[in-house]
Amino acid sequence: MPDAQPSTAYRCGQLYATLHVLCSVGTGDRKLDRQESRDKVLKRPEDNLNPPLREAAQYLIKARRRGADHGKAADELFRAIADFIPVNGKLPTSLGEGEKGEFTKGFHQQMAEYAPTHGRLMT
Numbered sequence: 001m002p003d004a005q006p007s008t009a010y011r012c013g014q015l016y017a018t019l020h021v022l023c024s025v026g027t028g029d030r031k032l033d034r035q036e037s038r039d040k041v042l043k044r045p046e047d048n049l050n051p052p053l054r055e056a057a058q059y060l061i062k063a064r065r066r067g068a069d070h071g072k073a074a075d076e077l078f079r080a081i082a083d084f085i086p087v088n089g090k091l092p093t094s095l096g097e098g099e100k101g102e103f104t105k106g107f108h109q110q111m112a113e114y115a116p117t118h119g120r121l122m123t
Contacts, residue, residue, distance in 0.1 A: 006106065008086045009099035012045050013106025015084035019052040021114045022077040024122035025070050026059030038107070042100050046091040056081060073118050084110075 006014070020032035031037060032052060041048040056078060063074030086092075095103060 005087065007099070007102045008088075008092055009095055009102035010106035011084045011086055012041075012049065012091065012095075013103040013108075014110040015081065016041055016049060016052075016103075017107045017110035017114065018077055018080050018084060019049070019056065021111070021118050021122065022056060022059045022063070022074055022081075023052060025073050025077065025118060026061075026063035026066070028123050030122065042095060042103060044093065045095060045103075046093045049091050053081070070121050073121050077114075077118070 016032070016038070020030070023032050024030050037048075060074045060078045064071035092099070
């Protein structure tokens with residue numbers, strides 16, 4: 001039996017984690033990991049995921065300027081963004097309570113995946 005596709009909310013959590021790590025690798029700023037930032041995304045995903053999506057190329061450029069290790073990590077993260085955009089290409093305007101839990105699971109799972117390889121580059 002094939003694995004089911006992750007929910008849109010879960011994918012959005014993975015996307016947010018990827019954008020956070022990309023921003024941190026590029027700038028050393030962990031602003032997207034602040035609770036207030038995550039709360040805004042949970043409340044209005046479309047409105048609050050679009051700005052860091054638009055800034056992703058700048059994070060990539062800044063990471064490359066920080067050195068080879070940062071650049072390599074940013075290249076991987078930038079490419080991963082496409083994997084987490086919802087299948088229909090639309091970010092949800094809001095999330096229900098159950099979807100918020102799925103978003104959080106996706107965020108934490110993706111952060112745990114990035115921690116061993118990218119954690120040291122996030123400062």
